[in-house]
Amino acid sequence: xxxxxxxxxxxxxxxxxxxxxxxxxxxxxxxxxxxxxxxxxxxxxxxxxxxxxxxxxxxxxxxxxxxxxxxxxxxxxxxxxxxxxxxxxxxxxxxxxxxxxxxxxxxxxxxxxxxxxxxxxxxxxxxxxxxxxxxxxxxxxxxxxxxxxxxxxxxxxxxxxxxxxxxxxxxxxxxxxxxxxxxxxxxxxxxxxxxxxxxxxxxxxxxxxxxxxxxxxxxxxxxxxxxxxxxxxxxxxxxxxxxxxxxxxxxxxxxxxxxxxxxxxxxxxxxxxxxxxxxxxxxxxxxxxxxxxxxxxxxxx
Numbered sequence: 255x256x257x258x259x260x261x262x263x264x265x266x267x268x269x270x271x272x273x274x275x276x277x278x279x280x281x282x283x284x285x286x287x288x289x290x291x292x293x294x295x296x297x298x299x300x301x302x303x304x305x306x307x308x309x310x311x312x313x314x315x316x317x318x319x320x321x322x323x324x325x326x327x328x329x330x331x332x333x334x335x336x337x338x339x340x341x342x343x344x345x346x347x348x349x350x351x352x353x354x355x356x357x358x359x360x361x362x363x364x365x366x367x368x369x370x371x372x373x374x375x376x377x378x379x380x381x382x383x384x385x386x387x388x389x390x391x392x393x394x395x396x397x398x399x400x401x402x403x404x405x406x407x408x409x410x411x412x413x414x415x416x417x418x419x420x421x422x423x424x425x426x427x428x429x430x431x432x433x434x435x436x437x438x439x440x441x442x443x444x445x446x447x448x449x450x451x452x453x454x455x456x457x458x459x460x461x462x463x464x465x466x467x468x469x470x471x472x473x474x475x476x477x478x479x480x481x482x483x484x485x486x487x488x489x490x491x492x493x494x495x496x497x498x499x500x501x502x503x504x505x506x507x508x509x510x511x512x513x514x515x516x517x518x519x520x521x522x523x524x525x526x527x528x529x530x531x532x533x534x535x536x537x538x539x540x541x542x543x544x545x546x547x548x549x550x551x552x553x554x555x
Contacts, residue, residue: 265528276301281287283535285310288514290321290378303307309534312513316488321377321512323403324349329486330508339475340504342496347405349375350398356397357404365407368392369435372445375401377512386472390434390443397445408507409434410497411467413458417494418520419480426470428458434500471506478510489513490530 270287271279276297285298285308296315302310320326325345335342341545348364349359361370369374388407389395405531415432417424484490495510496553517523 265531277304277478279303280308284308284310285504286531287311288317288379288386290292290314290318295340301336305387308466311534312489314490317513319487320492320511323373323377323510325513326377327508329483330456333343333479333482333486335475335476335479335482337475339472340506342475342479342506342508345408345507345509347403349401351375351401354396354398354400357390357398357400361392361395363402367405369397369407369437369443371405371407371432372398372507373403373405373510375403382416387445387447388435388443389445390435394444407432407435408509409500410507411500413462413463413467414509415471416515416519417471417476417496418517418521418523419484419490419492419494420517420523420526421490421533423526423530424473424476424480425526427519427521428461428463428468428470430458430461430499431529449553459501461468466503467498467500471498472504475506480506483511487511528539 268279270276276285282305285301287294287310295318298310298314302308324476326481327347330342331344333342346366347548348360348365348366350360361368369388369390374383375386377383387398389404392460401530406491410432412431414429416427416429418426479494483492483494491514493512493515494508495512497507497509499505499507517527521528
C-alpha cells in the first residue's frame with residue numbers, strides 16, 4: 255500500500271523496528287499494525303497503558319477474534335439483521351477439530367446439507383489459511399484435514415461482494431466466486447480444492463453479468479451492518495465477504511471477515527485511508543506532525 259499524498263496531508267509513516275522498544279521510536283499519534291502473537295499483544299498493551307493518548311489500530315484482542323473462524327462470524331449470527339432492505343445472516347456451519355473419520359457422523363448429527371465448504375479454522379495471514387475445498391458427498395468428508403470449519407454452500411451466482419470498511423467509510427466491489435452447484439449433478443465429485451477465489455485478478459466489476467446477480471447490496475443495509483459490527487467487534491479496519499442467495503433479491507450471507515485486508519484493491523483507498531488517519535488525530539492538543547507507525551507485516555511504508 256503506497257500513499258503518494260501523505261506528505262501533503264502532513265502524515266509521516268515510520269516502520270516499526272521490533273528489535274527496539276516502542277518507547278524509543280516515538281512520539282506517535284497512531285500505532286498501525288497487523289502483527290499477532292502473545293508477545294506482540296503484551297508489548298502493545300503495555301505501550302497503551304504508558305501512552306493512553308496514542309491511538310492503537312486496532313486493539314490486539316479484538317483482532318485476534320477474527321483469526322479464528324469459530325468466533326469470526328459469531329457477532330453476525332447474533333445480530334441477525336433483518337429489515338425492509340433485506341436480511342443478513344451466516345451460513346450454517348460446524349467446527350471440526352478431531353479425527354477426520356468422525357466428520358461424516360458429525361455432519362449428519364448437525365444436519366448440514368451437502369455440498370460443504372471446508373475452510374482452515376485459523377487465519378494466519380498465509381495463502382493456505384484462505385484456501386478452501388468443496389466437499390460434494392458424505393464419503394469424501396473423511397478426506398478433509400482438521401482443524402477446519404465446514405460451511406453450508408449457498409448458491410450465489412458466482413459473485414461475492416467485498417465490503418471494505420475504513421472507519422465510517424464503506425466501499426463495495428464485486429469479485430468472482432465459486433460457481434453455483436447443481437446438487438442433482440454433483441455426485442461423485444469428492445473433494446475439490448480451490449485457491450483463494452476473491453483476489454484482485456478476479457474482479458467482476460466490469461463483467462457482463464445478469465443485473466439480478468450484479469446488483470450491489472443496498473447502501474442502507476450495509477451501513478447498518480457495518481455500524482453494528484464496528485461496535486461489536488471493536489474494529490475500524492476490516493472487510494466483509496458477502497453473498498446474495500441466488501434466486502432471491504434480499505437474502506444475504508456474511509461468509510468471511512478479514513482484518514486489515516488489502517486496501518490497494520479498494521477504489522480510492524489512498525485518499526480514504528489518509529483522511530481516516532487524519533480524522534483520528536483531530537482535536538489533539540499537541541501540534542506535532544501526524545505520525546502513523548506500521549508493522550512490517552501490514553503495509554509498505
